[in-house]
Amino acid sequence: MRPLQPVSPSAKVALGISFFVLFFAVWAFATLGGYVSKTFLADPITMVRSGYDLLVNQGFAYDIGMTVWRVLGGFFIAAILAIPIGILMGAYKPIEALLEPFVSFARYLPASAFIPLLILWAGIGEAQKLAVIFIGSFFQLILMIAVSVGNTRRDLVEAAYTLGAKDSGVVTRVLLPSASPELAETLRMVLGWAWTYVIVAELIGASNGIGHMITDSQALMATDQIIFGIIVIGLIGLITDIVFKTFNRWLFPWARLS
Amino acid sequence: MALPMGKTKLKMSILQISQVSKTFSTQGAVTQALTATDLTVNENDFITILGPSGCGKSTLLRMVAGLDTPSSGEIKLEGVRVTGPGADRGMVFQSYTLFPWLNVLENVCFGLREKGLPLTEQHEIAHKFLKQVGLQDFAKHFPKQLSGGMQQRTALARALANDPRILLMDEPFGALDHQTRELMQELLQDIWQSERKTVLFVTHDIDEAIFMGNRVMVMSARPGRIKCDLPIELPYPRHYSVKTTPTFSELKARLTEEIRIEVRRASGLE
Numbered sequence: 001m002r003p004l005q006p007v008s009p010s011a012k013v014a015l016g017i018s019f020f021v022l023f024f025a026v027w028a029f030a031t032l033g034g035y036v037s038k039t040f041l042a043d044p045i046t047m048v049r050s051g052y053d054l055l056v057n058q059g060f061a062y063d064i065g066m067t068v069w070r071v072l073g074g075f076f077i078a079a080i081l082a083i084p085i086g087i088l089m090g091a092y093k094p095i096e097a098l099l100e101p102f103v104s105f106a107r108y109l110p111a112s113a114f115i116p117l118l119i120l121w122a123g124i125g126e127a128q129k130l131a132v133i134f135i136g137s138f139f140q141l142i143l144m145i146a147v148s149v150g151n152t153r154r155d156l157v158e159a160a161y162t163l164g165a166k167d168s169g170v171v172t173r174v175l176l177p178s179a180s181p182e183l184a185e186t187l188r189m190v191l192g193w194a195w196t197y198v199i200v201a202e203l204i205g206a207s208n209g210i211g212h213m214i215t216d217s218q219a220l221m222a223t224d225q226i227i228f229g230i231i232v233i234g235l236i237g238l239i240t241d242i243v244f245k246t247f248n249r250w251l252f253p254w255a256r257l258s
Numbered sequence: 259m260a261l262p263m264g265k266t267k268l269k270m271s272i273l274q275i276s277q278v279s280k281t282f283s284t285q286g287a288v289t290q291a292l293t294a295t296d297l298t299v300n301e302n303d304f305i306t307i308l309g310p311s312g313c314g315k316s317t318l319l320r321m322v323a324g325l326d327t328p329s330s331g332e333i334k335l336e337g338v339r340v341t342g343p344g345a346d347r348g349m350v351f352q353s354y355t356l357f358p359w360l361n362v363l364e365n366v367c368f369g370l371r372e373k374g375l376p377l378t379e380q381h382e383i384a385h386k387f388l389k390q391v392g393l394q395d396f397a398k399h400f401p402k403q404l405s406g407g408m409q410q411r412t413a414l415a416r417a418l419a420n421d422p423r424i425l426l427m428d429e430p431f432g433a434l435d436h437q438t439r440e441l442m443q444e445l446l447q448d449i450w451q452s453e454r455k456t457v458l459f460v461t462h463d464i465d466e467a468i469f470m471g472n473r474v475m476v477m478s479a480r481p482g483r484i485k486c487d488l489p490i491e492l493p494y495p496r497h498y499s500v501k502t503t504p505t506f507s508e509l510k511a512r513l514t515e516e517i518r519i520e521v522r523r524a525s526g527l528e
Contacts, residue, residue, distance in 0.1 A: 155351055155353050155355045156355055156357060158323075158325050158343070158349075158351070158355075159349070159351060161324075161325065161342075161343035162323055162324075162325070162344075162345075162347065162349040162426075163368050163372060163416065163417075163420060164344060164345025164369050164372045164373060164420060165369075165372050166372075169372055173372075174357070177357070177359040177360075178357075178358075178359070253400075254358050254359050254400045254401075254402065255358075255359075
């Protein structure tokens with residue numbers, strides 16, 4: 001092993017999988033070996049069995065579907081509004097001066113702390129769940145998009161001007177394409193954060209969803225179900241991450257050439 | 259095309275720089291980058307601006323491009339005052355400024371598309387200039403897949419495709435290795451002659467300044483001013499071997515001395 005020395009693609013996959021195996025092995029050893037009480041931590045086999053039971057007999061697939069739709073819905077609304085605002089902020093300094101201090105403040109407001117208020121305003125229906133995710137991702141998105149647009153190389157902007165580009169041309173033909181790989185990367189990251197907000201939103205005042213299943217299981221001390229729920233969230237996160245990464249690479253082939 | 263760019267032909271002035279100065283103020287400190295400077299550029303001139311680093315030669319060029327605003331004085335291109343950047347003044351920068359998300363062909367078409375030309379016409383013009391810089395087989399490559407020299411050739415083709423009245427070059431070959439740089443110099447000279455362009459070329463390389471220019475402007479150390487305007491009477495086209503002739507050596511000796519004084523002054527040695 002030498003610093004920064006790359007590994008072969010096959011070794012990369014093998015190493016990545018082997019840590020999952022190790023993780024499950026240690027877990028199985030600790031629980032099946034009787035070193036940890038079943039009350040506190042279920043073993044992997046029980047977890048898989050009750051997971052199967054959840055999916056087949058208790059309609060857990062519907063809960064998963066609800067959670068996914070909430071995340072995507074809330075995130076989609078946030079992104080649709082944040083992208084143009086972020087671009088305007090990054091491109092036009094007076095707009096940035098106007099909004100940046102407020103957005104910086106707002107992004108530190110914890111989305112979960114809004115839940116009691118949102119229940120008051122929007123009830124315990126879907127609007128409230130979407131609103132939590134919206135608050136959690138909207139301000140983060142704006143700020144990160146504004147930064148990537150603002151970081152456009154100045155010499156590229158100048159080159160565009162000397163080629164006869166007007167201000168609108170500089171925004172649409174230089175700032176936007178230049179920032180778009182980073183913008184896509186921002187969407188990928190913030191979507192990951194949105195997943196944590198949705199679970200919190202579902203822990204309180206929900207009648208379905210993965211978070212709701214976890215709170216229900218808590219009352220029954222069903223650690224196997226809780227762990228299954230958490231692992232499902234992790235898997236969905238991993239899958240969306242891979243999909244996003246592949247999509248971004250396909251969309252911006254020029255960004256990874258070197 | 260072996261016309262000596264001498265005084266035999268009546269020449270029109272296309273660019274007038276009159277009493278242009280530039281001061282920068284950063285954090286309360288005011289720096290004068292350029293003292294009031296006059297320069298008249300004639301049609302088909304190849305003027306090289308030579309000076310030590312920090313002498314304001316790039317600032318002068320950037321003001322002609324409209325990327326910086328003069329603190330006083332004015333710049334006129336064909337009698338019209340320069341107020342901002344425009345397609346009539348093409349620029350090639352020292353840094354590689356190809357748009358990384360566009361391939362070579364799309365980069366060359368950037369200005370043409372901005373002008374609103376139909377795509378077929380854009381491609382026709384772009385292919386012509388790509389051929390001229392020897393990159394016709396690289397149209398679909400992305401900038402990162404090209405060497406530094408090839409990127410600068412593309413940048414040159416991109417600037418030329420716009421058919422600018424004057425071509426501004428800010429140490430365009432400064433980041434290239436010696437051999438590539440010499441190839442680029444010959445290429446640029448060919449293009450200058452065949453396209454009958456007017457060029458303003460900033461460099462700190464004395465050989466390059468003499469080899470390329472029909473006039474060399476030497477700039478003083480900061481605050482910059484043009485301290486001498488030296489016509490280079492070597493006939494065009496100039497072959498690479500001209501660099502070993504006595505005339506060339508004499509010019510080089512003289513310019514080396516001029517620059518040396520400025521560099522010493524700039525570094526506070528005198």
